[in-house]
Amino acid sequence: MSEEFQNHDPNSGHTETEQHIVGPATYGIIFAALLVGTALTIGASYLEMGAWNPVVAILIACIKATLVVLFFMHIKYSSKLMKLTVGAGLFTFLILVGMSLSDYISRAWGQW
Amino acid sequence: MSTIVSLPDQSTARVPKRNYLTNENGLLSWLLTGDHKRIAILYLISITFFFFIGGALAGVIRLELLTPQSDLMAADTYNKVFTMHGVVMIFLFLVPSVPATLGNFLIPIMIGAKDLAFPKINLLSWYLYLAGGAMTLAAMITGGVDTGWTFTTPMSTHFSNTNVITTGLAIFVAGFSSIFTGLNFIVTVHRMRAPGMTWFKLPLFVWAHYAASILMVLGTPVLAITLVLVVLERTIGIGVFDPTKGGDPILFQHLFWFYSHPAVYIMILPGMGVISEVISTFSRKRVFGYTAVAFSSVAIAVFGFFVWAHHMFIMGVSNYAVLVFSLLTMLVAVPSAIKIFNWAFTLYKGSITFETPMLYAFGFMGLFTIGGLTGVFLGTSGTDIHLTETYFIVAHFHFVMVGGMLMAFLSGIHFWWPKMTGRMYPEKISQLAAVVTFIGFNFTFFPQFLLGMLGMPRRYAAYPAEFQVLNVFSTAGASILGVGYLLPMIYLVWSLKYGAIAGANPWQATGLEWQIQSPPLTENFTTIPVVTQDVYDYEWLERQKEHEVTHVG
Amino acid sequence: MDSHAVATTADAHGHEHDHPAYLRHHFVSYEQQTETASFGMWLFLLTEIMFFGGLFTAYLIYRNWYYPAFVAGSHQLSITLGSFNTLLLITSSFTMAMGVWSAETKRHKGLVWSLIATLILGIGFLGIKTVEYKEKWEKHHIPGDTFSVQSFVNPSSDAEAKAAGDKPMGLDMARKTEVYFSLYFAMTGMHALHMIIGIALLCGMLFKAVRGGYMDGNIAFVENFGLYWHFVDIVWIFLFPLLYLISRHQ
Known part of the structure; x- marks a missing residue:
């Protein structure tokens, strides 16, 4: 049973890099x-x-x-997936802030 | 009518003695289980319970609306009834419906894993769901809430004297249940796939759940903090949403819809995943445009975060925001249409059979298309101003959520029932139930489109007499719909004992879940599979059948 | 091996090969298990980002609307206490990072002392926060029925406002300081709540570490707690300038 676990398909998501x-x-x-x-x-x-x-x-x-x-x-030393995860969080945060503010800054447009 | 069902010889077949249901006995073995399949069953029982509570409330609403006067109950009671209907159905039924039951049961099996990545967190999420449900029930029994499920401020913070705090905290808790489910799914899909199970060999069911999970993880916390602020505003009187203190009530809606718009995709995406599996199986074909369908799930998830303000066009957002959000809303129509077209092309020249899951899937395609297209009317800011806050909205989201999601849920429950229980449901009566549901649904909700076009506002117990005919239609349809939902409840329970033995693969379907025994073992696979086959490879299955005639369950 | 030739009958669930006791049955290897745990933790931190995201959105909107009130409100906060707390939290983040390193390199003493330092610094932070909250309570700056705008309409009556050289504000804008303090308490309160949860977890971890835990290579909990602690630190890194340092130059 243990042999077949040794050769993981590189595409299958197990990125077993040495812990830095x-x-x-x-x-x-x-x-x-x-x-x-x-x-x-x-x-x-x-x-x-x-x-x-x-x-x-x-x-x-x-x-x-x-x-x-x-x-x-340790994100500098982590896999691409982790970097992407952090990026996704930041991205969604910016959407929340940015798109909400887009309403607020444009409320007075055309009214001055 | 031809059928693809192939059952083992009923005189000799037995449900396998050792399976996840019989592995351990006693109540504690269920309440402390880490097995994703058992947790799925626990979820199935609890969401069914809440579905029938929400359904009973819907029945009361339709009864009240039978006559123009508010005669069955007082107007404020009516407010509480429709609020509780919305809260129960959305947070306790629709959000966890497919992911927590079918998703929980199937995702590890479909990707060739023994369990989800975090079994204990999975169990915790069920307990959180129960706690949220219990708090909602407590709020309901001790007086209810009358704000509508949207908790719009300043109604919820200042004017309502009902149980907003308990309900808000209930949703907070239930929200964390959904966060943990989503988190578990994402990690599982990334980390637990069997050797050879590449991303593009994943069933579309898994893709859809992956996309929905992203929304659960990133959207739900915003709802959580918003509800915390509402609770703080009611209890100690902070001034974040209170206009008398300088707060902006519309900010509440921004934050609320930042979650609650993606939440409709949390609800519908897993349903779309079910439909992909069912359509493929009962057309005996690979899903047309597999990659497009897979990416359209992710696209819906991403676009879902850009469109929330279309719920607020008449609420006082800026004209420019209306324009931008209206245009962005049209983007969502694209991946949704990609899915519908690809399912239609999957059917084209397929060997279609009409078992119950497929009937529900057809129902889904038709009703979701109507629901989705009327969504385009509502996303267009001009027509929205006329149609919003009328029964047109009510009809639109019931077409998507009930006509779409609930059809998909029932389709999935029937499709995987043999896998979950080892027994078949009775085919004839379930086909009848599917048809009854479809007819009842259209009678209930199609008149509401007309009512909305005519200008009948939502959330009122009374209405002008001229709207009565259509309302009577709607109420009559609701009673048919109710029968359509009670029927599966009865015959599915019946089938647990008397249903035909299903065998491992009654549908002759591809996918790892059909290669293991029904019901599966606790560890799913005796050895972790190595996946070499493409997904939905029905030609391979045909060849396989020539060699191997009988299936041993 | 053929993918579809999966055994459909039950047989012994054999784990012949050696693996450490802390490897759970559904994982193939320990690397898979730790990677999985840390990925899960990061996803949880994403939910935390969005949780605080709602508050930051509210903050940005109201700060733009009621800027004078936000300036006057922030003048009520003690920059000394705030800076000292920042120092404590950053240092605790450093000691926690050292704790993770000690666990990784199996230094028992290093781990225990790092955790003790982190614990003390965290408790110190909360202690100072309590002092600050108490002062707000005494000056009726807690939003709600008891909120008083006295310090803002009549700054000469208030030591902090006087020291900052605040000019008297119109009643309308002075009332908006309640929005500032609402956000101040919501944001720092949520942050403090995270600190309290963190300290509770830290105590449990320290208890285990003292008795020789985490020296067998099973340090996923230490690592993930470290991520959580650093995240709480990051939130404070933003809260400090946003709440304490709005325009100190006036």
Whole structure:
């Protein structure tokens, strides 16, 4: 019984890659980067940048989140399927936010 | 009439002694089971229970609407009845109907696995479903809800003094049951396929469930948080949807329909999967345009997320949003039409036989087409303004959900009944039931299209006398429809003891589920199969039959 | 082997080959089992993204509508406590990552101490959150019947508003701060709820780890819990600037 399990069809979805172990050095660097990001985002909020304030804040948050996903959550070392899964979540989230906002920003169109 | 049914010799055949039903005994062996097939049976029993509760409520609605006055019950009681009908039917019947029963039973077998990826989570999802169901019943008994199944704010947050909180939390809990089912299916299809079972050898039933599962996983949580916000608004008075505090009630509808529009695809896609299997089997042909049908399921799932605001055209969304969502809505018609056309081409020059599952499948094709095309009327913003909030809407979604989904559910139940129980249902009376259902359905819901065109609004207990004739038609049809649903209930139970022994493959169908004994073993396969055959390869089956004449069950 | 030649009769469900005890019967290999578990966890995290997605949508809409109220509302939050909490949570994410590494490399002590650190940091976060909530309660900033707009129509009566140099707001806009605090409590409350669930799971895991668990290679639970914990961290990474740091420069 065990022999027939050895040669899995590569198309059948079992991607048995060697588990990649991320070490303390990488975690340390990411941790430091996250701390720097936090300091930056606090600092940026005290600067007068007009409409750019929220943009910068979101941008820094996105970079921090990406670092966490890629390294702490090992997505950088995961299979394509996992990367696609994360992408699908992000995509649907953006549809929810984007398409809802499309109604709100266009409600006053043509009425000024 | 010719038939493809081939049963083993009834004088010698026996239902296999060792199978998933007899493997273990006692109530606990069921309540603590991890076997996907047993969980499917548990689901089947519980959703049938809720279907008949929802059905009884529908009967009460039709009785009230027999006369123009609101004489059977007060208007606010009527509000509660139609709300509970909607809540029970949608969240406790339609959403779990095919996936939790047939999907649960068949997906692991169809892909050559021993079980779903997470058997315990599968069992948990049934308990969550039961908890949600019990909470809904509790809400119903202690006074009901009158908001309509859509819980529209500010009605649900401020003006309703009924059990919105209990019902909202019930749906929250039932929603997680559906999330876990979907999650389990996606992981199973990705990770548990047998060697050789490539994506394009998967039965279309599996593809359809895969697509529906994506919607369950990504859509349901938005409903969950929305209901949490409604509950918080009712309890502690936060101000997210409350216009007096600066909230926007329309935001509720955006969030609600972000789930509830994809939810109609959660309901219909698994039904489409059933129809693909049935049409192929009873035409003895590979499904025409297999790849197109497979991808159309995924396309419906993806497009499903882009169209939700077409439920809100008259609710105060911007004109530009109306335009965009109206156009995007037309996109969904394309993959739906791809499916209908491909099923029609599958029938073309096929060796068609008319067993009960096929009769229901024909019912599905006709009624779903009408339901889908009237959906185009409603997605077009101009006609929608006239037709929305009338009986046209009611007729449209009942054509899709009852005429489409319920027909598909009954088709699937009859088709796989021999696999699930090892016994055949009685063919003649079930054919009769299928015809009665079809006739009753059309009598019930076709008049409602006319009522809607004439302008009869939905959700009212009373109506002008000029609408009475069509309403009497509708109520009369509902009683026929009721008979059509009671019949299978009776003869299917009867067949558990007295039905003919089915054998492994009564339909001479392809697919892994027909290659194992009926009812299957707990572990499904004694050895994991290695798949070399193409899907729906009926020519291969013909050749096979020449060599092997008898089937031993 | 012919695909359709599947045995239709029952025979012994033989598992002759060796496999570890934690390999469940319906999986072929341990790799398949761990991959499956982590894929399932990721799908669960997708539902979490969408769960918070509804809140973020609401936040973006109301922030655009009632920007002055959101600015005044955020001035009521302590940036010190918020930053310190961010620090705690990021550090706990780091210690959790180290815990996963310790489990992967079978370091018993490393795992136990990482989990203890994560636990303490998580509890510390919730403690500070409680202090913040209590302050809101005292100032009647909890949405509902007791909500008071005093701090916003008359900022000189309020220490935080005064310190931020807020100007008095019209009653109409001041009332919209209730929307801000509704979202503040809904978002941080949901986040805190996830933290509480996480801490409960963490306690169970620590209990098992102290007694020598997770050293046999069966570390799927540790890995998946790590994913969950990092996700909760990511939510906070967004909540912090969105709720605490709206226009601190005014």
